[in-house]
Amino acid sequence: MPAETSHTPHHMSHTAPVEYTCPMHPEVVQHKPGSCPKCGMFLEPREVSADSRPDEHAGMDHSAMNHDDMAFMSMIDVTKDLPRSNDGLPMDWIDVPFGPFFPGLPSALLLILTLDGDTVAGARAQTLAENTALLPDSAAMDAEHFVERLAKLDPLAPLAYRLLARRAIENAAGVEIAPTTARGRIGALERERIASHLGWLALFAQQTGFDWLLQRATALQLHSQQANRQQMLALKPEIDRLKKRLQRTPLLKSRSVGLGQLLPDDKLRGPVARAAGITDDARSTDPAYIALGFKTSQRNTSDILARLQVHLDEISHSLVLIEAAGSIDTLPLPVVADASGDGEAVVETPRGSARLQLRLDQGRVISAQLDTPSTQHLSLINALTEQQALGDALLAVGSLDLSPWEIRQ
Amino acid sequence: MTSLLIILLLLAGAYLVAVLEAWIANGRLRFATPVLAGIAMLGRESIVPRQPDRIFFETAPVLLLISAILGAMVLPLTPDLITTDLATGALFINAALVYVLVALLMAGWGPDGAYAMIGGWRFLGQLIAYAMLIVMPITAVAMRAESLLTTQIVVSQAGLWNIVYQPLGFGLFFVAAMALAFLPPFDLATANSELASGVEAEYSGVRLAVFRLARLTLVMTLAAATVVFYLGGWQGPWLPPWAWSGLKILAVTAAMLLAGRLMPRIREADLMAWGWMLGIPLALLNIFLVGVLVLVWP
Amino acid sequence: MSSLQQYGLLLGITIGTVGFVLSLFALARTFGKARREPGKDVPATAGQLSRDPVWVRYHARYYGYALLFLAFDMEMAFMYPWAVVYKQVGLVALLDMGVFLAILFLGLLYGWSQGALRRQ
Amino acid sequence: MTTQAFFIGFFGLAAVWFGVVVFRTHSMMRSALALLFSQTALGAMFLGMQAEFLGVLQIMMMATEMSIMAIFMVMFMMDPGGLGEMEMTHQKRLSLVAGFVAFTGAAAVAVLFDWGPVVSVAPDAAQQTADLGLELLGRSMLIFETAGITILTAMIAATAVAILPIEAKTTTNEY
Structure with missing residues (x-):
């Protein structure tokens, strides 16, 4: 099998002359790298030496073989080193990229799946979003600038990160905030949560080809992004109708129940954790939230259906919180003249709790560490997709609600 | 002459399907959109991926179109408006539409791209799930008509349409026909979010236009087949026969297009399991029920 | 119309369809040709330039169904002529086909019990 | 009569041609589908011989069965894409001889056997x-x-x- 040679490492240590040959077509030899004119594969480097014609290709040459010794094409010989599927059949596996521009996944997320047929045998995921320069590592920056930068870190949840930066700075500077301000912030954060969760629904709908839901969720998401309190509260009947409709949708349950299951793990955050029965919610310890009658939504099955239900429950509950909060704050920039100190804050972003630690010196942020939910979730992808059918695997990855922008590698 | 008329009607029907599809998708009824989209597609570059199986790549869209058109040739719009009233018409339409599978396999394998190839093989699995649910209900229809002639099948429904006489068969056939036309929720082979359009992924420009035209024609053919086999064909009071055929075909098309929007795509494993563990036993039950019914109350 | 004429007509329609598609291609050609640019002809891979061929041994997980399907497909050959004369023959035909289908159904049940009807 | 002769001749040649392609190609997929179209052409020949049911059945069944054969070939054969340009023929001399003998035998039977009066009208x-x-x-x-x-x-x-x-x-x- 010529494919075996394609992964053989070649000795490249000394400076023997190198030529390039196709793993499939040994007769194709070039002096510089490129692709094979016959099949388009990358040419592999090879040292020029006396035995430059590899013997393993003789097995392909039927007409020249003596058939009596049965040396040709023994399936057992040829397939014995191939990876086995769980039904015992040795097959060729291919690496297929899904992303950075794939219709069913967030942009900038690169997911490379090793496919065995249309079953996922392994997965590698990384983000291609440019976000490494957003936090100051050496150069100090003033507090307002820092808040702006953090708000731009994740375009999918700007308010949550803005709030996170503000609270960490206020914590460092020892600023107390008024209860009305705290409630206004809750209003803003919950509005963003509703928009984000509707975005989750829209992605779910897109991944499953559920056009009606895609249109509804997208329209509601656009409505809710900049809505004031009255406009938000006016969405309630529509959201209730949407939930009722989803309960009656055929195939929805079979599409999501028992799929994408995750073991309860301390890497789980936010709705993914709450769908797994873990009470992990930064809001449940926040006195301002407790005063508004906050309660966590929880499911135990840890599958895609549970995540769907948690997202739907939280949309409704966030509306209740917005109603109780009484206002939606605009989150103006902080004024911390020349305070110094260490600060820490945890905010329950729509994707789970994000934690920021920073050091403030004379009103300037001199160091900061950020921990985001998507960073944790990225490492779950392999366990989530292994041995799943392709559609199920992609849906499970989508149900994690990864934001490539907040992933810190 | 008749055949030319029917082909023109078929193309007009495919056009209406496109209008209907856009209407259902975005709520705007615009008759010019498909023409403009078609011209735009002709004007776009038609790229051939590197090192493909060129014969497969070029043949697939044409074969899909031929398959859809030939399938429609045995379906009567009125007692006289039929191209070839083949004596084995009900079997012939199956034979023609099986080449939808062959076309999609070619389209999947041809371009040497991962998304397309997986889409093609997925459709073979889909065929294994739906094929029996096409042929077994048609058998039951033929039992009542005592003939494989499609005109005879329509005539046999003069007293009572088959949708009432064998509702189980109708349900199975309708669902299977949607699966044959890879309409949502059975669009496993062309799933946009799972395979970036799957078998259609590598087609662009005029080749994609042919592919889309073939798909629309296929929907038309299957709607017409549903009407002929289950909805009494051209029969109906007051209106002339061609009007009844047209109205029924459009209604079935709309139902097929609408259903897919209201539910998520089916999982391949579920499709196979339900097709075999539920669909085939039900189809056999349908044959048995119709068998008894035909003997006691023809 | 004799049946041979009908087949001839169907063949003619097939050829006509090919001609129609070719004329569409010619029409598109008058708008202009595709320009050759590097990277353009790489099969769709979501933004990555994957260069390896994918024509490999593909693991179809439905092979259990496929094996049973071959048998069921065969059986349909008998169903159509049977259906045509069913009413004429009556009860005998019902019993006959009942036995035949029962035999086939046994095969289905066996496959089912052994796990052929699932994703392998 | 001419239509009939045309049908049988044209599709007969097509069937033989596709049959040859089965072994002339390197790709398993092409090989499988060439066999499919060879069988389809045979079905069309049946149509020409006025065995309509048999012909249509052949055209229908072979499409699914050969497609399923294709997936099994792609699953279990080495290098299904034919990128290694594998030779599909084995034992060339023996198969040449066997093919020649079979062809001569069939031709001899066709020519020498007394087929009796031709049935002019099929039902x-x-x-x-x-x-x-x-x-x-x-x-x-x-x-x-x-x-x-x-x-x-x-x-x-x-x-x-x-x-x-x-x-x-x-x-x-x-x-």
Whole structure:
């Protein structure tokens, strides 16, 4: 099998002359790298030496073989080193990229799946979003600038990160905030949560080809992004109708129940954790939230259906919180003249709790560490997709609600 | 002459399907959109991926179109408006539409791209799930008509349409026909979010236009087949026969297009399991029920 | 119309369809040709330039169904002529086909019990 | 008569051509689909011979069966894409001789055998189908039911050979 040679490492240590040959077509030899004119594969480097014609290709040459010794094409010989599927059949596996521009996944997320047929045998995921320069590592920056930068870190949840930066700075500077301000912030954060969760629904709908839901969720998401309190509260009947409709949708349950299951793990955050029965919610310890009658939504099955239900429950509950909060704050920039100190804050972003630690010196942020939910979730992808059918695997990855922008590698 | 008329009607029907599809998708009824989209597609570059199986790549869209058109040739719009009233018409339409599978396999394998190839093989699995649910209900229809002639099948429904006489068969056939036309929720082979359009992924420009035209024609053919086999064909009071055929075909098309929007795509494993563990036993039950019914109350 | 004429007509329609598609291609050609640019002809891979061929041994997980399907497909050959004369023959035909289908159904049940009807 | 001759001649040549392609190509997929179209052409020949039911059945069944053969070839044959340009023929001399002998034999039978008077008028296609049905339910009923048993045997054999039983699978599975 010529494919075996394609992964053989070649000795490249000394400076023997190198030529390039196709793993499939040994007769194709070039002096510089490129692709094979016959099949388009990358040419592999090879040292020029006396035995430059590899013997393993003789097995392909039927007409020249003596058939009596049965040396040709023994399936057992040829397939014995191939990876086995769980039904015992040795097959060729291919690496297929899904992303950075794939219709069913967030942009900038690169997911490379090793496919065995249309079953996922392994997965590698990384983000291609440019976000490494957003936090100051050496150069100090003033507090307002820092808040702006953090708000731009994740375009999918700007308010949550803005709030996170503000609270960490206020914590460092020892600023107390008024209860009305705290409630206004809750209003803003919950509005963003509703928009984000509707975005989750829209992605779910897109991944499953559920056009009606895609249109509804997208329209509601656009409505809710900049809505004031009255406009938000006016969405309630529509959201209730949407939930009722989803309960009656055929195939929805079979599409999501028992799929994408995750073991309860301390890497789980936010709705993914709450769908797994873990009470992990930064809001449940926040006195301002407790005063508004906050309660966590929880499911135990840890599958895609549970995540769907948690997202739907939280949309409704966030509306209740917005109603109780009484206002939606605009989150103006902080004024911390020349305070110094260490600060820490945890905010329950729509994707789970994000934690920021920073050091403030004379009103300037001199160091900061950020921990985001998507960073944790990225490492779950392999366990989530292994041995799943392709559609199920992609849906499970989508149900994690990864934001490539907040992933810190 | 008749055949030319029917082909023109078929193309007009495919056009209406496109209008209907856009209407259902975005709520705007615009008759010019498909023409403009078609011209735009002709004007776009038609790229051939590197090192493909060129014969497969070029043949697939044409074969899909031929398959859809030939399938429609045995379906009567009125007692006289039929191209070839083949004596084995009900079997012939199956034979023609099986080449939808062959076309999609070619389209999947041809371009040497991962998304397309997986889409093609997925459709073979889909065929294994739906094929029996096409042929077994048609058998039951033929039992009542005592003939494989499609005109005879329509005539046999003069007293009572088959949708009432064998509702189980109708349900199975309708669902299977949607699966044959890879309409949502059975669009496993062309799933946009799972395979970036799957078998259609590598087609662009005029080749994609042919592919889309073939798909629309296929929907038309299957709607017409549903009407002929289950909805009494051209029969109906007051209106002339061609009007009844047209109205029924459009209604079935709309139902097929609408259903897919209201539910998520089916999982391949579920499709196979339900097709075999539920669909085939039900189809056999349908044959048995119709068998008894035909003997006691023809 | 004799049946041979009908087949001839169907063949003619097939050829006509090919001609129609070719004329569409010619029409598109008058708008202009595709320009050759590097990277353009790489099969769709979501933004990555994957260069390896994918024509490999593909693991179809439905092979259990496929094996049973071959048998069921065969059986349909008998169903159509049977259906045509069913009413004429009556009860005998019902019993006959009942036995035949029962035999086939046994095969289905066996496959089912052994796990052929699932994703392998 | 000319239509008939044209049909049989044209599709006969097509069938032979596709049959040759089966072995002339390197790709398993092309090979499988060439066989499919060879069989389709045979079906069209049946149509030309006024055996409509048989022809349409052939055209229909071969498409699914050969497609399923294609997936099994792609699953189990080396290098299904033919990128290694594998030779598809084996034992060339023997097969040449065997092919020549078979062809001469068939041609000799066709030419030398006394076929008797040619039946000028075949019953029409609808009648043929009905006759076939009556034959199945009458004289050939036993053959028909035996075919059922044969298919059952094939199903059981295929399942037993190819399917890993449920118990064995659950023990090898980790999840």
